[in-house]
Amino acid sequence: MTVRTRLSVAAAALALAVTGCSTSEANTAAADVASVSEGIASLDAxxxxxxxxxxxxxxxxxxxxxxxxxxxxxxxxxMPLDQFEPGAVPQVADKQTVLYCRSGKRSLTAAEMLEDATGSAVHLAGGILAWQESGRSVTALQ
Structure with a gap:
């Protein structure tokens, strides 16, 4: 993990810890990530x-x-990592694009590619495993 990545992660965590859990937590999370997105930022589940x-x-x-x-x-x-094209990553106004994988390793690799192309990227630390461990559900294709 690069120094820039560690600083981005620490800044995002600190900013969210300071704001606490409020009704505007999602807006605050998006703003906090945007404010530290010089490089790659991580979100927890x-x-x-x-x-x-x-x-x-x-x-x-x-x-x-x-x-x-x-x-x-x-x-x-x-968007499987072996076919990942930063230019094809959806960018929607007023929404944060977040990459994830199983444990966080592949999404960090993709985030590095996206950061090289766009200047910033966000990924889910711990991947879908952390998502499920936090009590969140997943959807299977039929």
Missing amino acids: RQLGALVDAGKVVLVDVRTPEEFAEGHIAGAVN
């Missing part, structure tokens, strides 16, 4: 959950299609 609940996130799952089919965060799009 709680922070991502606030964005998901508020409808303020675009989720990109960089796992294989088979893994995606077994279970993914509802609303996510699948």
Whole structure:
């Protein structure tokens, strides 16, 4: 993990810790990530959950299609790492794009690619495993 990444993660965590859990937590999380996005920022499952609940996130799952089919965060799009193209990552106004994988390693690799192309990227620390451990559900393809 680079120094810039560590600083981004620490700044995001500190900013969210200072704001606490309020009704505007999702807006605050998005603003905090945006304010430290010089490089790659990480969100934990709680922070991502606030964005998901508020409808303020675009989720990109960089796992294989088979893994995606077994279970993914509802609303996510699948862009496998071996086919990942930063220019194809959805960017929606007023929504934070967040990359995730199983444990965080592949999404960090994709985030590095996205950061090189755009100047910033955000990924879910701990991946879908952390999401599930936080009590959140996943959706399987039928």
